[in-house]
Amino acid sequence: MSETLTRDDLAPASESDLTGLVADCFARQRRLRIAGGGTRVEMTMNRPRLNTAGLSGVVTYEPGEMTLIARAGTPLPDIQSMLAAEGQALAFEPPDMRGVLGTEGTPTIGGVVAANASGPRRLRAGACRDHLLGVRFVDGQGRMLKNGGRVMKNVTGLDLSKLLAGSFGTLGVLTQVALKTLPLAPASATLAFHGLDVTDAVRISSQALATPFEVSGAAFRDGAAFLRIEGLDRQVAYRRDRLAAMFGDRRIEVLDAGETARLWRDLRDVAHFAGKMPLWRILAKPGDAPAICTALTATGGQVSLDWGGGLIWYAGPGDAGTVRAACHRGHATLIRRAGLDGPAFPPLAGKLAALSAGLRQVFDPAGIFNSGLMDR
Amino acid sequence: MSTILMPPPDPAVIARKSQIVAALRGALPDDAVIADLEETRAYECDALTAYRCAPLAVVLPRSTDEVAAAMRVCHRLGVPVVPRGAGTSLAGGALPTADCVVIGTMRLNAFLDIDTENRFIRVQSGVTNLSVSAELEPEGFFYAPDPSSQLACTIAGNIAMNSGGAHCLKYGVTTNNLMGATVVLSTGEIVELGGPESGPAGLDLLGLFCGSEGQLGIVTEAILKILPRPEGARPVLIGFDDAEIAGQCVANIIRSGVLPVAIEYMDEPCLRAVEDFAHAGYPDCAAVLIVEVEGSPDEIADQLARIRQIADALNPVEFRESRNADEALAIWKGRKSAFGAMGRLGDYICLDGTVPVGQLPHTLRRIGELSRQHGLEVANVFHAGDGNMHPLILFDANQPGQLERAEAMGADILRLCVEVGGCLTGEHGVGVEKRDLMTSQYDAADLAIQMEVKDLFDPGWLLNPSKVFPLDSSASHRSRAAE
Numbered sequence: 001m002s003e004t005l006t007r008d009d010l011a012p013a014s015e016s017d018l019t020g021l022v023a024d025c026f027a028r029q030r031r032l033r034i035a036g037g038g039t040r041v042e043m044t045m046n047r048p049r050l051n052t053a054g055l056s057g058v059v060t061y062e063p064g065e066m067t068l069i070a071r072a073g074t075p076l077p078d079i080q081s082m083l084a085a086e087g088q089a090l091a092f093e094p095p096d097m098r099g100v101l102g103t104e105g106t107p108t109i110g111g112v113v114a115a116n117a118s119g120p121r122r123l124r125a126g127a128c129r130d131h132l133l134g135v136r137f138v139d140g141q142g143r144m145l146k147n148g149g150r151v152m153k154n155v156t157g158l159d160l161s162k163l164l165a166g167s168f169g170t171l172g173v174l175t176q177v178a179l180k181t182l183p184l185a186p187a188s189a190t191l192a193f194h195g196l197d198v199t200d201a202v203r204i205s206s207q208a209l210a211t212p213f214e215v216s217g218a219a220f221r222d223g224a225a226f227l228r229i230e231g232l233d234r235q236v237a238y239r240r241d242r243l244a245a246m247f248g249d250r251r252i253e254v255l256d257a258g259e260t261a262r263l264w265r266d267l268r269d270v271a272h273f274a275g276k277m278p279l280w281r282i283l284a285k286p287g288d289a290p291a292i293c294t295a296l297t298a299t300g301g302q303v304s305l306d307w308g309g310g311l312i313w314y315a316g317p318g319d320a321g322t323v324r325a326a327c328h329r330g331h332a333t334l335i336r337r338a339g340l341d342g343p344a345f346p347p348l349a350g351k352l353a354a355l356s357a358g359l360r361q362v363f364d365p366a367g368i369f370n371s372g373l374m375d376r
Numbered sequence: 377m378s379t380i381l382m383p384p385p386d387p388a389v390i391a392r393k394s395q396i397v398a399a400l401r402g403a404l405p406d407d408a409v410i411a412d413l414e415e416t417r418a419y420e421c422d423a424l425t426a427y428r429c430a431p432l433a434v435v436l437p438r439s440t441d442e443v444a445a446a447m448r449v450c451h452r453l454g455v456p457v458v459p460r461g462a463g464t465s466l467a468g469g470a471l472p473t474a475d476c477v478v479i480g481t482m483r484l485n486a487f488l489d490i491d492t493e494n495r496f497i498r499v500q501s502g503v504t505n506l507s508v509s510a511e512l513e514p515e516g517f518f519y520a521p522d523p524s525s526q527l528a529c530t531i532a533g534n535i536a537m538n539s540g541g542a543h544c545l546k547y548g549v550t551t552n553n554l555m556g557a558t559v560v561l562s563t564g565e566i567v568e569l570g571g572p573e574s575g576p577a578g579l580d581l582l583g584l585f586c587g588s589e590g591q592l593g594i595v596t597e598a599i600l601k602i603l604p605r606p607e608g609a610r611p612v613l614i615g616f617d618d619a620e621i622a623g624q625c626v627a628n629i630i631r632s633g634v635l636p637v638a639i640e641y642m643d644e645p646c647l648r649a650v651e652d653f654a655h656a657g658y659p660d661c662a663a664v665l666i667v668e669v670e671g672s673p674d675e676i677a678d679q680l681a682r683i684r685q686i687a688d689a690l691n692p693v694e695f696r697e698s699r700n701a702d703e704a705l706a707i708w709k710g711r712k713s714a715f716g717a718m719g720r721l722g723d724y725i726c727l728d729g730t731v732p733v734g735q736l737p738h739t740l741r742r743i744g745e746l747s748r749q750h751g752l753e754v755a756n757v758f759h760a761g762d763g764n765m766h767p768l769i770l771f772d773a774n775q776p777g778q779l780e781r782a783e784a785m786g787a788d789i790l791r792l793c794v795e796v797g798g799c800l801t802g803e804h805g806v807g808v809e810k811r812d813l814m815t816s817q818y819d820a821a822d823l824a825i826q827m828e829v830k831d832l833f834d835p836g837w838l839l840n841p842s843k844v845f846p847l848d849s850s851a852s853h854r855s856r857a858a859e
Contacts (some may be wrong), residue, residue: 018831064627065733065763087633116580127575129583130552151730152762153549153802155538155587156810156817157824157844162551162583165578182635190381204494209582210516212604232633235671285572287494310574331542331577351567356579358832362825375578 013054015136015144015175015248021050022173022368023142025137031368034169036111039103041168042337042344045372052110055175066181067133067150072110072174073224079109083181091182093119095268100279101336103332110174116166119268120217120228123209123307129165131180137164138243141269150178152263153238163359169365169370175212185230189240190217190263193225193247198305201225204247205308206286211246213239218308221269228264270306273315280323280339282312284330296324343373379783379809380427380468381651383842385475389455390432393759396453397433403445408483410434419460419478423525424468424809425730431458431472433656440558440566440596447594448564450477456838459590461533462504464525466726467807469843474547476841481532484596487511496555496572498601501518501532505539508600516600519545523803524715535595538587538828539631540803543573545761546670547603547635547802551586556599562834563590572599589648589805590820590831590840609637611707612680613666614687615659615694615736617702620737622663626760627733628686629667634679640666641713643740645770646718646755647710653717654769657709659694664821665760666711714757714819715768721753725782726766730802733763742792743767752778764802765793791816806844814846827853 010032011041014354027332032050033043047055052073059069060081063086070079076094083089096107111117113135125131134148147160164171193204201220208215208227217228229239244252255263266272273279282290286309293303293312301316312330320342323332333344348356356375364371389396397411410416421428421602432455435446450457456476463470472478484502491497492515499508505526508519522541523529529539535557540549556570585592616622620829626639641663642650651658658664669679678766680697687695698704719726731739740756747754757768767789771782790800790810794817800810814823827845830837830853837857842850 062629062732062734067629086631116575122574126548126552129580130548139825143825145822145825147822147826149797149799151732151764151798151802153540153544153730153759153764154799155589155803155805156799156801157806157814157823158591159538159551159583159587160826160829162586165583166580172578173712176789183635184632186633193412206495208491209495210604232675232682234679235510235675236562238672238674283573283575283577285494286574287491304422305575329571330573330581348578351561351565352569352578352581355567355581355832359579359829362828 006181009049009051011051011054015055015138018055018173018175019136019142019144022138022140025368026141026366028370029366031371034173034217034370036103036108036114039098039101039105039107040115040117040231041373042101043373049224050173052108058082059176063181067178068181069150069178070109071175071176072108074109074110076107076109084337087184088181089184090131090179091121091125092131093121093268094128095119095270097269099274100270102356109177113165113174113177114167114169120219120264120306123218124214124216125182129162131247132161133178133180135164135174136176137174139172140366145172148178152180168373170360170374172369177203187233187236188228188230188257188260189228189236190260191240191243192253192255193250194253195223196220196225198293199307202289202309207246208243209308211243213243217264217267218303220266221272226263227265228260236274269308270304270313273313274336275315277301277315277317278334278340279336280314280332281335282314282327282330282332284310284312284327286310288328290328292326292328292330301343380628381728381847382429383807383847385473389475395430396449396455396477399453400433400435400446400447403449404437406433408438408442410436410438416742419463419472419480422463422465422468422470422845423733424466424471424807427468427471427808429472429474431476431478434476434478434480436480438485440560443479443560443594443596444564444566446479447560447562447606450838451563454836454838456841458840459503459532459536459594460526461530461536464529464533464749464837465537465805465807467805467809469805469807471808473842475641479549479594481596484532486599489516491572492517492602492670493814494572495784496599497529498597498599501535502530503811505529505531505534512602513771516605517607519598519600520553520603521550523741530601531598532595535586535598536588536590537803537805539765540759542638542640542733545639545759551583553601554586554599555581557582557585558597559593559595562836562839564842570599577674589807589844591830591844592839607672608676609668609670610676610698611666611704612698613658613664613694614682614692614694615661616663616690617661617693619663619740621690622665623736623740625687625690626736627666629683630761631687632682634669634682636669636761637669638666638668638759640798641756641758642711642714643756645753646714646757649712649717649721649755650710654710654713654718656706656713658710663694666707674841711757718755718768722770724768724770725786726768727786727789728764728766728802728804729790729798729800730762730764731793731796731798733760735796735798736760736763739765739792739796743789746788746792752782754784763798785857787813808843811843812846814851820849823849
């Protein structure tokens with residue numbers, strides 16, 4: 001699915017352009033499809049696309065304060081290289097979904113926040129929303145709004161930034177985000193365990209994550225479990241040896257920093273599930289992962305794990321009802337449809353559904369923003 | 377006389393006191409309802425003691441269902457509700473009104489489940505912060521947020537104020553360590569937000585609830601993320617004869633890639649008070665940093681060597697390492713007694729505005745100027761790694777006009793924090809204390825959408841009314857709710 005700029009695209013060049021445009025759409029009940037780079041979500045809505053490419057550029061980057069403020073349309077790769085030049089990174093490791101989704105745009109920082117896109121290090125460092133310090137956004141009536149700020153500790157008023165993170169453009173158009181950055185660990189290594197099943201893999205993760213060795217990745221793919229350790233040189237050497245000793249009865253392969261970087265980039269981007277099957281992203285209690293995986297693979301297809309079992313990827317032919325029933329108390333999002341119909345996001349029920357609908361009514365009373373994408 | 381106004385209580389509610397108390401007694405066990413004035417007076421204030429008002433009644437439920445029952449009564453009878461944890465709020469977050477029912481969480485004190493395999497603990501929300509880590513100790517785990525009131529403060533209050541502490545530079549604040557919550561809404565409905573899964577099914581309602589200061593509902597149970605205890609931790613003390621260079625040292629440490637768990641800062645007035653009080657043996661200088669790192673003995677030595685190199689480049693007057701547990705305690709002793717030491721000097725207001733770390737030197741200079749301008753002494757002791765200041769304004773409450781002067785100076789300091797890119801409150805919350813300053817940080821529309829969110833969760837504006845939002849801004853929402 002190509003997301004190139006077309007004549008139908010609306011591409012405001014400034015926040016004031018954007019507020020005018022949204023106010024106009026609100027008055028005329030004209031629906032929009034909000035997208036940054038258009039790389040993270042398969043959008044089938046047939047309506048004009050609101051593109052944030054015109055709202056681009058880093059406003060402030062202060063490495064000594066570990067703070068980045070960027071306009072929403074700023075390309076993610078630009079930000080990543082700017083941070084890397086200072087030895088820093090977005091610690092939540094936003095995945096690049098272009099490979100698995102077959103999308104072609106350039107990911108934007110606004111899209112990262114709107115999708116709360118978080119990679120393997122979420123396990124230790126938290127999700128994108130945990131690094132989000134503040135936002136500027138335009139709501140569905142064309143109001144220019146801000147929430148939070150640029151400092152790490154801030155309880156001034158309701159935390160709407162958390163709501164915007166992971167709202168996939170259903171509550172507002174992000175125009176600017178402030179994020180915490182962190183120093184890149186100078187050293188890293190991976191312990192690989194081969195010939196395992198899901199139950200074994202979750203058990204190894206849980207044991208490793210109960211140690212003080214700050215395991216920053218715990219994944220399982222193709223019969224192999226991986227534990228990543230990061231830090232200063234001596235820390236990594238020490239932690240590697242302690243963990244290896246802990247699992248001394250198992251055969252362990254140690255991967256060096258270069259191999260570690262490649263492996264975790266692939267795991268982050270779910271490169272192993274590029275293809276044509278429907279792809280599901282399932283959030284679960286790690287201990288439930290073995291039972292869920294058993295139920296899923298019974299329908300055919302394959303699973304992999306991240307976040308020590310808290311994130312299950314399932315690529316397979318199971319229909320939505322079967323997949324959602326298999327998830328137990330967890331919840332499944334259809335990332336790549338490959339022909340499957342029905343809602344992509346987990347359906348909500350009861351008061352949670354009512355509160356979510358109520359919030360959409362507050363932020364986007366006319367339902368002009370990506371309506372229908374999550375739960376309306 | 378104090379300067380923060382509360383709207384007059386609703387005489388119609390007060391007139392119905394006996395009906396309200398009877399309805400609460402009908403819905404709850406007898407000992408859960410307190411209505412006698414002598415007893416309700418124990419709940420007349422929190423740690424913002426300049427403001428006091430006994431509530432109409434106090435309810436102390438033991439379960440989520442009892443909280444819901446109390447909330448249903450208040451909802452049906454149109455009675456305001458003020459949620460209360462341990463009453464340690466420095467911002468008046470638990471300050472009652474004469475027409476309100478206080479719902480306290482102190483009897484919600486059960487530990488429900490420790491699950492080390494899935495790395496969480498499930499608790500009733502009235503357990504104290506410190507008791508959570510104590511409960512986890514035999515398992516080798518701990519709960520990271522550690523506000524300085526942790527001996528007394530409850531998880532319910534921590535969630536309401538999104539509390540931080542000294543160690544959040546590495547571990548984050550409450551919202552980063554909260555996985556799920558059972559909440560009772562203003563209608564008495566019970567909702568589960570989040571859970572032991574690794575993220576929400578839809579919108580992040582849990583993130584919205586955390587830090588909402590009792591405006592949206594009452595948290596009765598919580599699922600908290602737990603972490604394995606570090607192998608060890610060791611502080612160093614670094615003294616500088618220039619406050620600005622101490623600030624530079626903080627920024628240089630953060631840039632270096634070493635991530636300490638804590639960087640604490642104390643300025644000269646604070647050091648003087650602490651020395652008189654605790655005799656901690658701190659150097660006589662302009663500013664002291666306490667930097668703590670974690671890990672194995674080798675890892676600690678490695679990190680401290682890097683910190684020493686950074687500090688040495690800035691010519692500190694002293695770099696004091698701790699070689700054993702006693703020396704580590706000695707380094708922390710002064711910092712931990714700072715608030716007690718200040719208390720001996722007289723009354724004080726403690727603010728908690730946050731500024732970008734790079735603005736620390738400028739902010740400290742301006743606070744010094746404001747101190748001279750208002751004629752009140754200020755001592756600074758704070759979490760420097762994340763720019764969360766804690767200026768203590770010293771005054772004498774017995775001298776007419778001094779509280780007002782201290783409050784006016786506090787307002788100037790907080791406006792300064794916002795001006796340099798920071799915020800009004802890093803971890804204490806807005807409460808009543810900073811309510812009327814909200815317009816210095818947020819435009820009318822920014823506040824409007826927050827109040828529209830409150831309209832959704834609490835259509836009657838019965839939950840913790842007249843707080844967080846400036847009275848002028850909230851007037852139309854409150855009057856619409858009253859119709």
